Amino acid sequence: MRDVYDVTIVGGGPAGLYSAFYSGLRNMKTKLIESQKELGGKVLLFQEKMIWDVGGQPPILGSQFVKQIISQAKTFDPTIITNTKVDFIEKDDTNLFIITTNDGVKHYSKSIIMAVGGGIINPQKLEIDGAEKYEMSNLHYTIPSLKPFQQKRVLISGGGNGAIDWAVELLDIAEEVIVAYRKDQFSAHEAQTARILADSKAKVLFNTSIERLIPNKEKTLIQQAVLKQDGKEESLLQPVDHIIVCHGYNRDASLGFAENINLSLKDNYYYEGTSKGHTSQEGIYAAGDILSFDGKVNLLVGAFQDAVNAVNSAKKYIEPTAESIGIVSSHNEKFKKQNKQIIRQILVEQK
Structure with a gap:
């Protein structure tokens, strides 16, 4: 029936x-x-x-x-x-x-x-070979808790509202917030953008994208991000405790x-x-x-x-x-x- x-x-x-x-x-x-x-x-x-x-x-x-x-x-x-x-x-x-x-x-x-x-x-994933291995450790697409980021160096990839909102949230929590964006200016709300650009704890890298991920010896965590800025590959960050990817959905x-x-x-x-x-x-x-x-x-x-x-x-x-x-x-x-x-x-x- x-x-x-x-x-x-x-x-x-x-x-x-x-x-x-x-x-x-x-x-x-x-x-x-x-x-x-x-x-x-x-x-x-x-x-x-x-x-x-x-x-x-x-x-x-x-x-x-x-x-x-x-x-x-x-x-x-x-x-x-x-x-x-x-x-x-x-x-x-x-x-x-x-x-x-x-x-x-x-x-x-x-x-x-x-x-x-x-x-x-579904969040747009980081298009780097092997990136999925770190989704259970220190590569994030969503943030259920801010606790893991306390006094850590956090790299955020993206420049829209999601990325900049999280960057602002983390300013009083993380040791340092690095924002890497592939364009030459953010597309987020003006007020949030102004806060990030004015804060000494935030490092902003325009025309920059993540090219490679370098793991620790055990290959369980991302230790370093190799970035490309203005078309040139350069190791800018060492170490990186966490990476947050905000590339849209x-x-x-x-x-x-x-x-x-x-x-x-x-x-x-x-x-x-x-x-x-x-x-x-x-x-x-x-x-x-x-x-x-x-x-x-x-x-x-x-x-x-x-x-x-x-x-x-x-x-x-x-x-x-x-x-x-x-x-x-x-x-x-x-x-x-x-x-x-x-x-x-x-x-x-x-x-």
């Missing part, structure tokens, strides 16, 4: 995770499919960055924010599948969606919310199925839709970065509103007599038991 869900959410970033919470709030049987091994989406790339712009939320590390939104998403026990990629979506003659994943499994759903964000994000949003289900795209990538989360295909809704509409808020906070609207639209689609919006949490009976437990705990702590 087929296990049919009210809604299947494709994508486990903030928009997808909040959609999972809100669909549970609306009594919908929910499944979430995420292509990566971990939930959290793009925030996983910036786990040591502080997030300030979520309403009512004190400044919070990206890593802690991810933990909290995952916990929230699991409030109503949705089915969550990770490390699984959606390959194909079709609709049968009963208007049921059949979602086929890369493992050959078919998933059945009355509605779908696309929350794939920037797609499957390759993205695969798995949009191959968009044509099959007649989803209209903007700029050959984003789903054209409405502020209510509608796409060009009835029964398929979208939330977060992947959705484009007039008045779109392209910030983390916008993902929450997108998620609510997409869930409400999906609810009305599968149950036309349902209310257009869910009951607010302060009056919602679904939280009655949890509220009592939380209030009891607060009273204990106040004694």
Whole structure:
């Protein structure tokens, strides 16, 4: 017998995770499919960055924010599948969606919310033979913790926002920050660029790229980077404790199925839709970065509103007599038991 869900959410970033919470709030049987091994989406790339712009939320590390939104998403026990990629979506003659994943499994759903964000994000790797050997030691494409960089000499390759933001973060942590960029000026925000250029702990090398990596005797760590500056190879750094590569990202949003289900795209990538989360295909809704509409808020906070609207639209689609919006949490009976437990705990702590 087929296990049919009210809604299947494709994508486990903030928009997808909040959609999972809100669909549970609306009594919908929910499944979430995420292509990566971990939930959290793009925030996983910036786990040591502080997030300030979520309403009512004190400044919070990206890593802690991810933990909290995952916990929230699991409030109503949705089915969550990770490390699984959606390959194909079709609709049968009963208007049921059949979602086929890369493992050959078919998933059945009355509605779908696309929350794939920037797609499957993979950092552009350093194109040097043997570089992959050091990805588990001191060659980095993401930074889950700043602790390993304390009082170390750190080489950052890149000159965009990602590279310069990390350089600024490390100024008060590392012994020295060296930024090597292949062009003659940074493409990052002016304020961050000015900080790096003015700080004595930062060494900036323009028209420079990494050409070779020289390991230690055990060949377990990079000990030295051989750089090419203005077309000349020169050993500029010895030793190098860590290298951070910020060359941008390759993205695969798995949009191959968009044509099959007649989803209209903007700029050959984003789903054209409405502020209510509608796409060009009835029964398929979208939330977060992947959705484009007039008045779109392209910030983390916008993902929450997108998620609510997409869930409400999906609810009305599968149950036309349902209310257009869910009951607010302060009056919602679904939280009655949890509220009592939380209030009891607060009273204990106040004694």
